[in-house]
Amino acid sequence: MTYLWQKITMVMALSASFAILFALPYLGISAFMVSFLLSVFIWVTLAVSWNILSGYTGYFSFGHTAFFGSGAFASAVADFYFSIDYLLTIPIAGVVTTGMAAGLGLVTFRLRRLRGQLFALTTVVLTSVSSIVVINNWGSGIVMYSVKAFWPFLNIPHVFYTLALLLCFASIGISMAIYRSRLGLNLFAIRDDEEAAEAIGINTFNNKMLAFCISSLLVGIAGAIFAGWIKYVWPETVFSINYSLFPILMSIMGGVGTWVGPIIGAAILTTIFQIVAGGEAVLNNIILGSLLVAVMIFLPHGVYNLVLSGYRRIRRSARL
Amino acid sequence: MVSVTGVIQSLLTGTLVGGFYGLFALGLTMSWGVLDIINMSYFPFAVLSAYVAYVTVTSLGLDPFISLIFSIPSFFIMGILMQLFFNKFKIDIFRSLIISFALFVVVENTLTYVWTADVRRAPVGFLGSSFFIDSIYVPVGELIAFLIGVMIVLANVAILKKTRLGLALRAVAENREAASMWGVNYSRMALMVSGLSMSYVAIAGLFLAIFFPFTPSHGSLFIGRVFAVTILGGLGSVTGAFIAGIILGVAEAMAAILLAPSWSPLVAFLLLLIILVVKPSGLTWR
Amino acid sequence: MSLLRVMNVTKSFGGLKAVNNVSIEVPQNLVLGLIGPNGSGKTTLVNIIAGFYRPDSGEILFKGERITGLKPYHIANKGIVRTFQLTRVFKQLTVLQNLMTALNSHKDFNQQQVSEILTMLDLQHKKHVIAGNLSYGEQKLLEIGRALMKNPDLLILDEPTSGISPTIIGRLTRLVKDLKMLDKTILIIEHNLNVISTICDRVVVLNYGEKIAEGTFEEISQDQRVISAYIGGFTP
Numbered sequence: 001m002t003y004l005w006q007k008i009t010m011v012m013a014l015s016a017s018f019a020i021l022f023a024l025p026y027l028g029i030s031a032f033m034v035s036f037l038l039s040v041f042i043w044v045t046l047a048v049s050w051n052i053l054s055g056y057t058g059y060f061s062f063g064h065t066a067f068f069g070s071g072a073f074a075s076a077v078a079d080f081y082f083s084i085d086y087l088l089t090i091p092i093a094g095v096v097t098t099g100m101a102a103g104l105g106l107v108t109f110r111l112r113r114l115r116g117q118l119f120a121l122t123t124v125v126l127t128s129v130s131s132i133v134v135i136n137n138w139g140s141g142i143v144m145y146s147v148k149a150f151w152p153f154l155n156i157p158h159v160f161y162t163l164a165l166l167l168c169f170a171s172i173g174i175s176m177a178i179y180r181s182r183l184g185l186n187l188f189a190i191r192d193d194e195e196a197a198e199a200i201g202i203n204t205f206n207n208k209m210l211a212f213c214i215s216s217l218l219v220g221i222a223g224a225i226f227a228g229w230i231k232y233v234w235p236e237t238v239f240s241i242n243y244s245l246f247p248i249l250m251s252i253m254g255g256v257g258t259w260v261g262p263i264i265g266a267a268i269l270t271t272i273f274q275i276v277a278g279g280e281a282v283l284n285n286i287i288l289g290s291l292l293v294a295v296m297i298f299l300p301h302g303v304y305n306l307v308l309s310g311y312r313r314i315r316r317s318a319r320l
Numbered sequence: 321m322v323s324v325t326g327v328i329q330s331l332l333t334g335t336l337v338g339g340f341y342g343l344f345a346l347g348l349t350m351s352w353g354v355l356d357i358i359n360m361s362y363f364p365f366a367v368l369s370a371y372v373a374y375v376t377v378t379s380l381g382l383d384p385f386i387s388l389i390f391s392i393p394s395f396f397i398m399g400i401l402m403q404l405f406f407n408k409f410k411i412d413i414f415r416s417l418i419i420s421f422a423l424f425v426v427v428e429n430t431l432t433y434v435w436t437a438d439v440r441r442a443p444v445g446f447l448g449s450s451f452f453i454d455s456i457y458v459p460v461g462e463l464i465a466f467l468i469g470v471m472i473v474l475a476n477v478a479i480l481k482k483t484r485l486g487l488a489l490r491a492v493a494e495n496r497e498a499a500s501m502w503g504v505n506y507s508r509m510a511l512m513v514s515g516l517s518m519s520y521v522a523i524a525g526l527f528l529a530i531f532f533p534f535t536p537s538h539g540s541l542f543i544g545r546v547f548a549v550t551i552l553g554g555l556g557s558v559t560g561a562f563i564a565g566i567i568l569g570v571a572e573a574m575a576a577i578l579l580a581p582s583w584s585p586l587v588a589f590l591l592l593l594i595i596l597v598v599k600p601s602g603l604t605w606r
Numbered sequence: 607m608s609l610l611r612v613m614n615v616t617k618s619f620g621g622l623k624a625v626n627n628v629s630i631e632v633p634q635n636l637v638l639g640l641i642g643p644n645g646s647g648k649t650t651l652v653n654i655i656a657g658f659y660r661p662d663s664g665e666i667l668f669k670g671e672r673i674t675g676l677k678p679y680h681i682a683n684k685g686i687v688r689t690f691q692l693t694r695v696f697k698q699l700t701v702l703q704n705l706m707t708a709l710n711s712h713k714d715f716n717q718q719q720v721s722e723i724l725t726m727l728d729l730q731h732k733k734h735v736i737a738g739n740l741s742y743g744e745q746k747l748l749e750i751g752r753a754l755m756k757n758p759d760l761l762i763l764d765e766p767t768s769g770i771s772p773t774i775i776g777r778l779t780r781l782v783k784d785l786k787m788l789d790k791t792i793l794i795i796e797h798n799l800n801v802i803s804t805i806c807d808r809v810v811v812l813n814y815g816e817k818i819a820e821g822t823f824e825e826i827s828q829d830q831r832v833i834s835a836y837i838g839g840f841t842p
Contacts, residue, residue: 182711188699191698192696192699195678197679198679199656199688200707200753200756201682201683
């Protein structure tokens with residue numbers, strides 16, 4: 001009974017927030033706010049999608065930069081060189097990044113020894129190499145002049161804001177759904193003890209691939225939306241290491257492995273950045289790096305779990 | 321048009337550059353293989369060493385190798401401090417990756433803050449010159465780096481095989497608990513290994529300054545290659561890393577002739593994937 | 607009909623022959639004990655049967671079907687489920703969630719089956735406890751329960767009594783006896799010869815990777831080779 005009630009409240013809360021956020025730009029908030037919220041939606045998507053793979057399975061990925069940048073570039077290339085309708089470039093970007101993930105998973109998820117480490121490092125290499133290659137070959141960036149669409153969708157004001165909002169909530173929904181599903185249980189089992197999971201009949205390869213592909217699909221789409229929004233797609237921007245690092249920091253700070261953790265982390269961090277943003281990027285990054293180190297050491301389970309255990313302690317002492 | 325001379329030239333340059341990759345990877349392979357710590361911060365630290373060399377040449381007017389007198393000991397100490405830090409907080413290998421990545425960001429941005437993002441080129445005189453054997457161009461600096469790399473590898477092999485310290489190191493790399501039962505003091509050894517790894521990083525940084533015009537973020541260009549080399553060579557194996565570096569260097573050079581130079585970093589990644597499919601334990605058995 | 611046929615299986619690591627030309631037949635509804643001194647290859651053999659290692663030579667047939675070289679999850683789904691020597695429950699999941707990992711889908715959730723197993727393990731009141739917070743003995747029981755959730759045709763227990771207190775050993779022995787009464791086929795690796803003599807119908811003895819004896823507990827305990835393997839010094 002309580003479970004059903006929880007579910008209903010959850011759905012209502014999410015729908016309400018969606019509705020409010022959707023309406024905000026039409027209610028006359030500043031262009032700056034629209035911009036800020038759009039970036040928040042993207043960051044939440046990145047953090048949540050990172051968590052779907054790395055939080056749930058324990059396979060840490062540094063590949064988000066490669067996927068985000070590839071998604072952005074795939075969209076830009078499709079638009080610029082092939083004049084493809086922008087809205088179609090979004091699924092194209094998704095296919096590209098999912099394909100990359102599938103290829104990578106095919107190689108690394110079959111390993112027997114050191115699988116977690118080698119996976120992590122392979123994603124590090126992917127991110128590093130892909131950014132260099134793209135910078136080498138498309139250094140001057142691609143301008144999406146056209147960003148045309150078959151339907152007059154793009155004439156809708158705040159269309160990119162809405163797309164980002166939809167993606168953000170879709171990611172949250174997917175992450176929640178996985179958390180409660182059989183897939184989620186399998187992933188948690190893999191995280192706890194992969195060999196034991198295999199011994200109990202879980203097809204670890206399939207489950208990991210699914211999580212990885214879903215994760216990178218979301219990131220690729222995020223990249224495409226970002227590209228359409230900024231229209232000037234420059235490698236240094238979209239292949240920035242921040243796109244790998246921030247989602248990790250956000251998820252860990254918020255609470256790795258829960259579906260709500262990354263959202264909290266993303267919300268907190270984007271706010272902090274906004275406050276500190278007045279300073280130079282360099283100082284920002286130094287603070288950020290130090291923050292990540294501190295969080296990794298002192299708050300490894302994240303804010304969410306901290307709050308949760310605090311809550312439990314209060315309840316327990318209340319009962320006594 | 322690919323000529324024989326062209327191929328030989330590529331092989332030579334590739335080997336020398338590969339030696340540099342191997343040199344760069346030495347610290348990482350030891351740290352990962354023996355200490356179970358993946359230290360991303362080695363990259364900007366190498367650049368720090370490069371800046372030290374740069375300052376030595378431009379401000380002090382001295383030969384860049386002199387900078388090693390300062391950088392090797394200080395890097396050694398920094399290595400010890402880092403290991404103390406990792407020990408104190410009982411960092412496991414995954415957290416070490418993330419924490420060292422964070423450190424990477426801090427160090428790189430500190431370098432940018434201090435020295436700005438301007439490109440620096442250390443005037444290196446003799447080391448920047450080259451000579452010709454039969455129309456094959458041999459760069460002196462790279463050749464020296466390669467030879468130093470070879471010497472380090474040989475010294476490493478000698479130490480590992482012939483000394484008690486080497487025996488202890490090998491034991492620890494294999495089985496930490498068993499080794500401690502035989503009296504090997506793991507923590508002390510870990511400090512030494514960490515210090516040594518950072519010293520290698522200092523040396524690699526020196527050569528970075530000699531070969532390239534560099535910026536604070538120059539280290540990142542090598543991330544892919546160094547990791548590919550480390551895994552290819554087998555974790556913990558200094559010899560393996562060096563050989564793997566050469567293989568990568570040659571492969572990249574070949575790819576540059578046959579395809580296009582701007583895609584050559586991809587070679588490292590593809591090589592890595594191939595190795596993971598074919599022989600995940602790397603070239604040498606640890 | 608034999609449920610499991612291990613035929614001439616050999617496995618070497620480096621230069622060492624961990625399992626040397628071992629053949630075993632496990633008929634249905636039998637409780638078979640697998641004993642031998644440390645390092646005799648028992649766990650290696652189990653790892654091979656369960657798919658964690660590939661044998662260098664030899665075949666394994668399960669229900670008449672060749673399972674050599676199949677992946678562990680595949681073999682588990684075919685009906686062979688094993689537990690581990692050092693217990694490997696999912697420490698961050700609850701007792702109930704641990705049991706549920708054995709199911710193929712949330713829809714297969716059978717409340718009755720779960721209750722029965724929890725009762726058998728005496729863990730009904732700890733359904734929602736995080737497995738990491740259970741005592742080691744309870745974790746061992748949980749691991750067996752998780753294996754049972756899969757309704758295995760062959761249950762392999764790897765040293766179920768190691769590292770646990772005598773009370774839990776009693777609980778465990780009773781559990782295995784109950785399973786025996788339910789006509790389950792079980793292969794047990796054990797050092798505790800009391801347990802072996804009480805519950806095993808037949809016993810196979812390994813030494814240095816080779817099968818040196820097979821029979822009832824009485825028979826093998828009088829076998830000269832077995833005695834010297836356990837008591838004697840260096841056996842050639």
